[in-house]
Amino acid sequence: MTNPWERPTPQEATAALDSIENMTEVALERGLRPRWFAVSMSLWVGATTVAKAYDGPAADIVIAALFVGGLLGLALWRRRIVARVRAVHSVVGTVAAVAMIVGVLVILMVGDRAFEVYGVSWAPFATGGVVAAVLFMAFEVARRATRAKLTAGNA
């Protein structure tokens, strides 16, 4: 495959590397989940958490509507995908994901107890807000870590 007659000059090689860098940027822009996806998912989970915590007469209907609406949104979004980035696995990422799930469960339990046992009326909203914020941060950290790893892999 190697063709010694086509060996580029250092300047041509530098230009080719710049072009590769540009393409990597475009690929990551097209392939990574957009930030609005993280915002939507976080708000969706946060709203479901609030509805679940209130547990009023219409809670089941609200939760079902949120669940179905969210799944429909996800299905529509999946149809629009035109590029997917490679999966990047790391031990730190896995540990962080497990810690986040445990943390969210603890927040849910604390919020639930604060509302039902101690009657803190704003607890469900606080719980939903915290869960949404944690989820958004997790999406953002994962997005940045994937970007950094894939950019380094292409350099």
Next chain:
Amino acid sequence: MKRPRLDAVIHAPNRLRICALLMPLEEAEFQVLRETIGISDSLLSKQIRQLEDAGYIEMRKAAVNGRPRTWISLTSRGRKAFAAHVAALQEIAALARG
């Protein structure tokens, strides 16, 4: 240690850009390549065929809402060849920096 080698199949500007675009991706739709590289369907198909003949990329066809979509990805052989090509370019570019 084996020195990185330039790859004549990858070295052509459009094919280099196709490989660079696909490298961080699991797969991409034909339309993304066309829009990003900015060449005609026929020219892009020709470049893709050359990379496919070298065993560097593979294609997958899938229908979404009844419309055919072509997904393109680098093979592991293609990833290795591209990584070696980039390493060789970096070696050459380093010469300019002394």
